[in-house]
Each structure stands twice: as structure tokens, then as C-alpha cells.
């Protein structure tokens with residue numbers, strides 16, 4: 667007993683590194699990612715964020731305390747008022763209008779990932795749901811930090827994806843990532859080895875679905 671978040675990443679190190687260091691991420695960092703691949707990713711990520719908002723609503727439903735309910739409410743509010751607005755604005759800069767977003771067909775990788783998270787949350791408790799969300803919430807912050815540590819990463823106007831990296835390295839996002847880590851560390855400290863094994867399966871599944879999401883972008887898969 668006495669687990670923490672890093673025990674989850676240690677338990678599936680290979681999948682975790684494959685997600686953080688995916689070819690999509692490397693190409694984005696080097697500024698050589700195909701623009702249509704990025705556009706496809708941005709469109710599907712809009713759908714991802716819509717379902718992600720529903721997962722926060724599910725976290726509210728699964729809350730046992732007022733503090734948990736407030737936490738879920740703040741998360742839902744941030745994603746609706748901040749993340750989705752930012753994303754819609756960013757899509758516009760890439761030539762994707764709001765009408766396009768409203769009419770998007772959902773790719774299989776988006777369907778699989780988002781519904782997996784929602785189903786895991788429905789079946790389990792708040793900790794199961796947070797562990798299913800952790801690759802998303804914590805992974806992107808780690809990706810920005812990993813990219814900044816690579817000599818191949820190009821920053822500034824020479825990289826058309828610089829704003830994407832800037833968003834996830836920013837203080838607001840990094841603070842949210844640390845808060846989520848601390849929440850998970852506190853909860854994981856209490857779980858039995860049997861429960862930890864089940865949580866590892868959820869974390870690994872969600873990490874592999876993130877890998878598929880990157881690959882869907884690269885392949886422009888529907």
C-alpha cells in the first residue's frame with residue numbers, strides 16, 4: 667500500500683513513453699507535422715472536448731462530498747468557458763469554422779476513447795473516473811515539458827505549432843496538472859494492491875487510447 671501517481675506510469679512505462687513521444691508529437695515539436703494531419707486532429711479534439719465535458723458532469727454525479735462536487739463543477743466550468751472557447755478560436759485560425767465543427771463525423775478513435783472514459787466512470791467510482799482521465803490531464807503537460815527538453819523541438823515563429831506547445835507549458839495548465847497529480851497521490855495512498863491492479867488496467871487502457879488518438883491524426887483516419 668501507499669501508492670502514488672508515478673506508480674501508475676511505472677506500471678505501464680512502455681505505453682506511457684509511446685504516448686508522450688509519439689511520432690505525431692515529435693513532428694509537431696519539430697514543426698514538420700503535416701498540416702492536414704493537424705487539422706484532422708484539431709477537429710476530432712473538438713469532439714473529444716465535448717465528451718470530456720460530459721465526463722466532468724459525471725464526476726459531479728459521482729461526488730460524495732461537497733468539496734468533490736465543487737471540484738467537478740469548477741472543472742466543467744473551465745472546460746466550457748475557457749478550453750472550448752480557446753479551441754474554437756484556434757480551429758478558426760486553422761481554417762475550421764464553427765459550422766464545420768458542429769457537423770463533424772466522429773472518428774472511431776474518438777468514439778473509443780471518450781466512451782471508454784465515460785463507461786469506466788459509470789461503472790466505477792470517482793477514483794476510477796479520474797484515473798481514466800489522468801493520461802489526458804497529466805499527459806499533455808508532460809508532453810509539453812518533454813518537447814521543451816528535446817534538441818529537435820523548434821520554438822517561436824519558425825514552428826506553426828508553437829501556440830499548441832505554449833498552451834500546455836503555460837502556468838495555468840501546469841498548475842492544473844500538479845493539482846490533479848496531488849489529488850491522485852492522496853487517493854492512491856489509500857488503495858489496496860488489488861484495487862491498484864484494477865486502476866493500472868484503466869490507466870493503461872486510457873494511455874493506449876491516447877496513442878490511437880495521435881495515430882488517428884497522422885493517418886487522417888475516420
Ligand SMILES: Cc1ncc(C[n+]2csc(CCO)c2C)c(N)n1
Pocket residue numbers: 711714715718744745749801802803804806807842876879
Ligand atoms: C485527445 C486529447 N487528450 C488530452 C487532451 C488535453 N486536455 C483536454 S481537456 C484538458 C484539461 C481541461 O481542463 C486537457 C489537458 C486533449 N486536448 N486531447
